[in-house]
Amino acid sequence: MLEILFIILNSNLLSGLYADREKQNLKEDAFLVKIIAQNKKHEDYGELFENNDIRFTLIDLEGNVVYDSKNNKNEEFMDNHMEREEVKETFLGKDGFYIRKSKTLGVPLAYYATKFKNDFNEEYIVRTSSEYSNKLKQIRQFSFSLVLFFSILNYIMYFFYKNYLKRDLYNKINRMKIFLEAGEKTKSGYFGNDPWISSFWEILKEWQKRNLDNLEKLDNEKKILSLVLSSVDVFIGLLDKKGRFITKNNSLTYIIDPSSDKVLESVKFIEIIDIIKKSLETNKNIEKEIYISSIQNYFIISVKYIENIDNYLITIKDITQTKRNIEIQKNFISNVGHELKTPLTNIKGYLIALSDAPSNMQEKFLKTIENNVDKLENIIIDFLNISKIESSDILNISSIGVKKLENSLRESLDMILRNKNGSLEFKIDSLNSNGIIESDIEKVMLIMKNLIENGFIYNVSENPKVIVEIEEENSKYKFKISDNGIGIPEEKQNKIFERFYRVDKARTSNVAGTGLGLFIVKTLIENLGGEINVTSHEEKGTIFSFYIPFIK
Numbered sequence: 001m002l003e004i005l006f007i008i009l010n011s012n013l014l015s016g017l018y019a020d021r022e023k024q025n026l027k028e029d030a031f032l033v034k035i036i037a038q039n040k041k042h043e044d045y046g047e048l049f050e051n052n053d054i055r056f057t058l059i060d061l062e063g064n065v066v067y068d069s070k071n072n073k074n075e076e077f078m079d080n081h082m083e084r085e086e087v088k089e090t091f092l093g094k095d096g097f098y099i100r101k102s103k104t105l106g107v108p109l110a111y112y113a114t115k116f117k118n119d120f121n122e123e124y125i126v127r128t129s130s131e132y133s134n135k136l137k138q139i140r141q142f143s144f145s146l147v148l149f150f151s152i153l154n155y156i157m158y159f160f161y162k163n164y165l166k167r168d169l170y171n172k173i174n175r176m177k178i179f180l181e182a183g184e185k186t187k188s189g190y191f192g193n194d195p196w197i198s199s200f201w202e203i204l205k206e207w208q209k210r211n212l213d214n215l216e217k218l219d220n221e222k223k224i225l226s227l228v229l230s231s232v233d234v235f236i237g238l239l240d241k242k243g244r245f246i247t248k249n250n251s252l253t254y255i256i257d258p259s260s261d262k263v264l265e266s267v268k269f270i271e272i273i274d275i276i277k278k279s280l281e282t283n284k285n286i287e288k289e290i291y292i293s294s295i296q297n298y299f300i301i302s303v304k305y306i307e308n309i310d311n312y313l314i315t316i317k318d319i320t321q322t323k324r325n326i327e328i329q330k331n332f333i334s335n336v337g338h339e340l341k342t343p344l345t346n347i348k349g350y351l352i353a354l355s356d357a358p359s360n361m362q363e364k365f366l367k368t369i370e371n372n373v374d375k376l377e378n379i380i381i382d383f384l385n386i387s388k389i390e391s392s393d394i395l396n397i398s399s400i401g402v403k404k405l406e407n408s409l410r411e412s413l414d415m416i417l418r419n420k421n422g423s424l425e426f427k428i429d430s431l432n433s434n435g436i437i438e439s440d441i442e443k444v445m446l447i448m449k450n451l452i453e454n455g456f457i458y459n460v461s462e463n464p465k466v467i468v469e470i471e472e473e474n475s476k477y478k479f480k481i482s483d484n485g486i487g488i489p490e491e492k493q494n495k496i497f498e499r500f501y502r503v504d505k506a507r508t509s510n511v512a513g514t515g516l517g518l519f520i521v522k523t524l525i526e527n528l529g530g531e532i533n534v535t536s537h538e539e540k541g542t543i544f545s546f547y548i549p550f551i552k
């Protein structure tokens, strides 16, 4: 059907084009006739157009045919031509062109008519004509055979596709399916029969390998990223528009439950939820410091809207420790001021009073001034020690024979031993056979000196005694320093390691104490990786035991 429609359309188009072409030809013929016949009368046309192919008729203005190039003496020739359409057109001042069936020949002819005036001032109508039917037939035949040719070609190709190519394709796909489903070992059996399978298999393997490599790379990157995320002590999470976590780490589980993916379900505190909600609603970046009173912690929370992916990046940092450290520093400075002020005020007061004091009092005043100067000195030494410890926790490892350690300590404690008439005993036999201690010896000495000194200071016994024991156990040095002093009330024992803490100033004659000694001792032991404990009974004595691990 389509082909037939094509033939009709095609031949109509071609015949239209052909009619135009024919009109042009006839016009050119008429023009030629006019030139040739310009200076001749029609009675002389015989010779002129004898050997010429142009077929034309000369008609006078009454419609009579006065000359016909084919010289027909038939009915057609004799007829008056006034009523012919092409002739009528010329009287309207136009050239006429018509195609119609010739009465004489019975076939379609094309006619072209135009007015013409010769040199003798005679006016005629020149009408050229040509046979039209043959050419039209030829065009239709050509068009038909063209369509026929392509239709046959079309059918042949379809036949070929259906009966050969399609079947072959199905066949190959089937073979490929069986090949892919076959086990690894039997696969090679296919290569002999179907060589194309082997190249297909190579391409597939290569492609698969590349995919696996890419997957592995992606997997590694993902692992690294989650490792980095999980190793920071800041909560990091990426939220989508609906408030679901796309990814997050598991830090700060005391404020965010890691088991839920919905932010509003996992965050445990309304203060944080409010901030996140606000950012989700407004798409605004928010950064805020908050205090959660129920757990007494400070946090910095930041919610950033990432426009291009329409997600939110949440980070939460617990800054409680930093805040407390700042607080401690502040208190420390104000305590330092206070501690220095007391002895200085005393010194100043007694110095003024000294000049007016009666001579029996002067010695007492001088003693008080000396005590306060000692206290100032102690405070300054302790401060220097603290600032040294806090500015660096680098260990300076060396070794010392335990006997040498004992002698050094005796030497530096000589004054107090003599003043107090005290006895210091070392039990060091159970230490290793070499009797060597390897550690940051300067720090160990400072710790021991402080503890032994306290054992004599806070002691009102007639025979003050301090015993030092050192032994090794489970890769640790264990120290025990016991005294027969005044002891520490049980309820105060957990406070004595705090800065500036002193149990009861009235209990002893040690006016020069600062309350910093045990704080320094504890900090040094912790720097060395160890721990300290105290057991004490009032009026019986105190035991400080601590250990420090071997240095690796």
Ligand code: ADP
Residues within 6 Å of the ligand: 454, 455, 458, 483, 485, 486, 487, 488, 496, 501, 502, 503, 504, 512, 513, 514, 515, 516, 517, 518, 519, 542
């Ligand atoms: P300071 O000795 O300068 O007062 P310390 O930090 O060394 O400061 O000691 C804190 C407090 O603990 C002391 O004021 C004292 O009351 C108590 N204390 C420390 N050692 C002993 C001890 N061996 N026996 C009894 N009380 C002690």
